[in-house]
Amino acid sequence: MPSETIQTWIGQNPALAPWATGAAAIVLGAVVLLIARLVISGGLVYLSKRTKSEYDDILLERLRPFRLAWIAPLILLYYSAGLVPAGTELVQKIILFLILWLVVTSPSTHYSTR
Numbered sequence: 001m002p003s004e005t006i007q008t009w010i011g012q013n014p015a016l017a018p019w020a021t022g023a024a025a026i027v028l029g030a031v032v033l034l035i036a037r038l039v040i041s042g043g044l045v046y047l048s049k050r051t052k053s054e055y056d057d058i059l060l061e062r063l064r065p066f067r068l069a070w071i072a073p074l075i076l077l078y079y080s081a082g083l084v085p086a087g088t089e090l091v092q093k094i095i096l097f098l099i100l101w102l103v104v105t106s107p108s109t110h111y112s113t114r
Contacts, residue, residue, distance in 0.1 A: 018084055025080035029073035036069035067102065074099050 010017040044065050048056045074095050081091040
């Protein structure tokens with residue numbers, strides 16, 4: 001869709017424009033999640049398996065990079081929450097809670113001796 005078509009649609013539907021922008025932010029968040037999971041987390045796991053050192057394996061086991069990859073889209077959604085007119089503060093508080101929950105619960109609580 002060219003930008004002129006989008007601007008025309010927004011001009012014709014001003015009530016739906018913030019919701020469409022919010023939906024676009026969610027779709028962009030899904031793309032960011034895929035990139036974070038495949039490129040960053042997948043790359044770390046791949047590099048960890050290729051090395052002979054045990055320390056990077058232990059570090060990846062404790063950090064859970066695939067779970068931490070959720071932080072990137074949540075940050076994107078936090079900053080784009082202002083695009084949705086109703087409930088911006090509530091949405092931002094929920095997203096901050098999810099980020100905090102991911103950070104606190106991501107390190108493994110199961111410690112084993114090797």
